[in-house]
Amino acid sequence: MKKPKIKVYVAVSxxxxxxxxxxxxxxQDTMVYFYTPQEIHEKNDSIRHQSxxxxxxxxxxxxxxDKGKLNSTFVITDGGYDVRVAxxxxxxxxxxxGKGAIVEGKLAGDQTFYATNxxxxxxxxxxxxxxxxxxxxxxxxx
Amino acid sequence: MKAAVxxxxxxxxxxxxxxxxxLYLALVAAPSDEYQGNVQRIMYIHVPCAWxxxxxxxxxxxxxxxxxxxRHKIWDLMxxxxxxxxxxxxxxxxxxxxxxGKPVWHVWWTWDARLTTTLILFLIxxxxxxxxxxxxxxxxxxxxxxxLGIIGAVDIPIVHFSVVWWRTLHQPAxxxxxxxxxxxxxxxxxxxxxxxxxxxxxVYLFLKRFHLEALxxxxxxPLEDV
Numbered sequence: 001m002k003k004p005k006i007k008v009y010v011a012v013s014x015x016x017x018x019x020x021x022x023x024x025x026x027x028q029d030t031m032v033y034f035y036t037p038q039e040i041h042e043k044n045d046s047i048r049h050q051s052x053x054x055x056x057x058x059x060x061x062x063x064x065x066d067k068g069k070l071n072s073t074f075v076i077t078d079g080g081y082d083v084r085v086a087x088x089x090x091x092x093x094x095x096x097x098g099k100g101a102i103v104e105g106k107l108a109g110d111q112t113f114y115a116t117n118x119x120x121x122x123x124x125x126x127x128x129x130x131x132x133x134x135x136x137x138x139x140x141x142x
Numbered sequence: 143m144k145a146a147v148x149x150x151x152x153x154x155x156x157x158x159x160x161x162x163x164x165l166y167l168a169l170v171a172a173p174s175d176e177y178q179g180n181v182q183r184i185m186y187i188h189v190p191c192a193w194x195x196x197x198x199x200x201x202x203x204x205x206x207x208x209x210x211x212x213r214h215k216i217w218d219l220m221x222x223x224x225x226x227x228x229x230x231x232x233x234x235x236x237x238x239x240x241x242x243g244k245p246v247w248h249v250w251w252t253w254d255a256r257l258t259t260t261l262i263l264f265l266i267x268x269x270x271x272x273x274x275x276x277x278x279x280x281x282x283x284x285x286x287x288x289x290l291g292i293i294g295a296v297d298i299p300i301v302h303f304s305v306v307w308w309r310t311l312h313q314p315a316x317x318x319x320x321x322x323x324x325x326x327x328x329x330x331x332x333x334x335x336x337x338x339x340x341x342x343x344x345v346y347l348f349l350k351r352f353h354l355e356a357l358x359x360x361x362x363x364p365l366e367d368v
Contacts, residue, residue, distance in 0.1 A: 007276045015269035019262060033254045033309045055309065092248035094178065102311055119247050124313040125324040126182060128173030 034102050037081035040113075048107050054083050055102040055121060063097055076101060076113075083107075087115040094120045150349045157342040164332075164339040172332040184242040186332055189316075190340035191235040192260075196298055197344055198228030199267060206291035209284055218284040219359060221291050223351035225270050227344060232264040247311060255304035256312035263301055266294040 034055035040047070054076050062075035072091055076083045085103050095101060100121035105114045168186035175182035201224035209217035239257070240250040251257065270290050277283035305314045316324045316333075323330060 008273070011269065011272050011276055015265065015272075018265055033311065092246075094246055095248075117249070119249055119252065119311055121311055122177065122246060122313055123324075124316045124319060126178075126185070126316065126329055127176045127325075128327070128329065129176050 037076055037078045037083045040083050040107065041081050044107075048109065051104070051106055053102050053104050054085070054113055055100070056083075058095065058097045058099060058101050060097045065091075073112075076103060083113050084111065085113045085115050085118075087118050089118075091118055092120045094122065150346065150353075153342060153349070154346045157339065157346045160335075160339040160342055164336045167328075167332040167335055172328050175329075178246055181242065181245045184238055186336045188235060188238040188242055189333060190336045191231045191238060193337055194231040194340050194344045195228050195235055195263070196302070197341070198224045198231060198348075199263070199295055199298055201348070202228065202267070202270070202291040203295035206288035209288045210292075213284075215284065215359070216356075218287065219355040220348075220352055221287065222271075222274055222355050223348055225267050225274075225291065226351060227347050229264065229267045229271060230347075231340075231344075232260065232267070236260060236264060249311075252311050254310040254312055255308035256301065256310045259297060259301045259304045263294075263297045266290075266297060270294060 034053035035043070035047075037054065037056050040054055056076040056078045059075035059077040059082060062077075063072065064074070065072045070088065070090065072087045074085055074087075074097075076085055085105075087103065087105075095118060100123070102119045102121050103113060103115035104117040104119070107113050164186070168183055172183065172186070174180045202221045205217045205221035205224060208214075209221065236257075239260075243252075244250050270287060273290060274283065274287055277286060302315075304310060305312050317330075325333065
């Protein structure tokens with residue numbers, strides 16, 4: 001009966017190890033999955049050059065892109081505070097001014113947030129395509 | 143016994159027919175989403191799978207409690223049946239979520255609270271199934287698994303409320319929303335219908351799996367009675 005016992009210990013320690021790793025390895029970051037622009041302003045110096053995420057709305061009329069659409073700058077806002085973001089790469093299909101976005105990257109000395117990844121945070125609300133638009137797919141997705 | 147088997151197979155056929163109707167609603171009848179387009183249709187699979195996972199693991203916890211009270215093997219076998227179905231549906235939830243996440247969020251995976259706690263839920267019950275396997279010939283199998291089955295269920299409300307308790311990339315609940323249901327008409331009907339269909343599928347798979355677990359257990363004990 002000794003053999004299964006060792007197996008059990010190995011299995012249990014593997015599972016516990018995996019859970020502890022997930023909780024302490026990632027959950028500490030996950031607790032504050034993203035900062036708001038206000039928190040970025042408050043913490044400014046202490047978080048500079050650290051990898052983190054900023055989330056909020058893409059400020060209306062803040063998006064500037066070069067011709068090939070591979071270099072973009074835009075502003076993430078929480079209504080009161082703004083964070084200027086620079087991103088090199090294709091923006092997500094559903095990225096839109098006035099909609100939610102979460103960016104991953106680092107805040108540089110020039111107060112610009114250099115994003116290495118841009119994600120779209122969408123709402124929990126779903127609506128059919130309005131009748132007028134029917135026949136064609138909606139603007140962004142197919 | 144024969145009537146029970148017939149009943150199970152009737153549920154199976156009914157589930158199969160409903161899956162067809164559910165797929166038709168999800169892929170053809172329901173309108174595409176204004177913002178996300180057709181990708182949003184993944185929701186009609188993703189949400190029912192998550193629902194089945196919750197249901198299956200609540201089942202495991204319930205059967206585990208009943209086992210600890212009555213010490214009757216039948217509850218342990220039911221727990222085993224429910225756990226394997228829960229692991230299956232949690233797996234499909236994680237996969238369909240990734241497939242939905244890539245076009246909509248722009249990432250397959252991210253370590254936000256909803257995704258992380260769901261992965262933990264998956265690992266807990268993979269662990270539960272591994273424990274069953276390792277303790278196959280051990281008289282403590284039922285008790286150990288029942289305890290794990292109950293402790294594991296603690297993660298279910300954590301998964302569900304993760305989008306409320308923490309900032310996440312994942313959006314909050316659409317149907318069980320404090321501000322009211324955020325979906326209407328045929329879209330809502332399609333989702334609710336598919337929740338019902340997947341529940342039927344769960345019931346059928348559970349009965350089938352339980353039968354299998356019972357056969358497997360009896361096979362090793364030809365002289366005992368269940």
